Amino acid sequence: MNSFNKLFKPTKSKNKFWILLKTYLQTSIFWIIFLGIVPFGLIQFESEFFGFIFSPQKIIAVFLFISFSSLALYSAYIMSSKGEGTPLPMDCAVKLVSIGPYRIWRNPMAVSGIGQGIAIGVYYGSVFVIVYAICGALLWHFFVRPAEEKDLLNRFGKSYESYQKATKNWIPRI
Structure with a gap:
């Protein structure tokens, strides 16, 4: 866990265009790999070895994929x-x-990524992809989130502590 905490480094760049460009490039790479x-x-493994793909409402x-993608892009814009x-x-x-989607969820990008993964699983009728997305949520929740929150507490102190108490991870604050 200690070496994982060393990943968190505030950006040195002051150029907002460059920050936004890097954000969208990073997002694109994540989408290509994980979505x-x-x-x-x-899906190939599932259909090859199990010979079935059920037919859900595409x-x-x-709609879900577009909604979660929009949330991700807007969250990335606000963060940048x-x-x-x-x-x-x-x-x-x-x-x-703590504004925009960050007012509703502590990590709307995690929420959107998991939602996108589930939407892809529903589209293709793949139980494996839906389980993969849920496993991603569990990995993020139990391994990435604690390290990220520790870093945020160290850097932002009481401001983050208040934000953390007021805003949930997965359940939207209305």
Whole structure:
């Protein structure tokens, strides 16, 4: 856990355009790997070895995917423009962000990523992809989140502590 905490470094860049560009490049790479390559491989594995893919409501899946993608892009924009950093630990925000989607969830990008993964699983009718997304949520919740929150407490102190008490991880604050 200690070496994981060393990943969190505030960005040194002051150029908001460059921060936003890096954020969208990082987001694109994550999407390609975790919402494209891995689900595609799981779908191929599932259909090859189990010979079935159930047929869910693809319209609902597309709506969910677009909604969660919009949440991710808007969250990334807010993090970059107001937090003056990227969502990645190696180039993280220098200001605490508690507006926009961050007012509703402590990590709307995690919520959106898991939602996107589930939407892909529903679209393709893949139980394996849905389980993969849920496993991603569990990994984030039990391994990444504690390290991230420790870093945020160290950097932002009482401001983050108050924010943490007022805003939930998974359940939206209305």
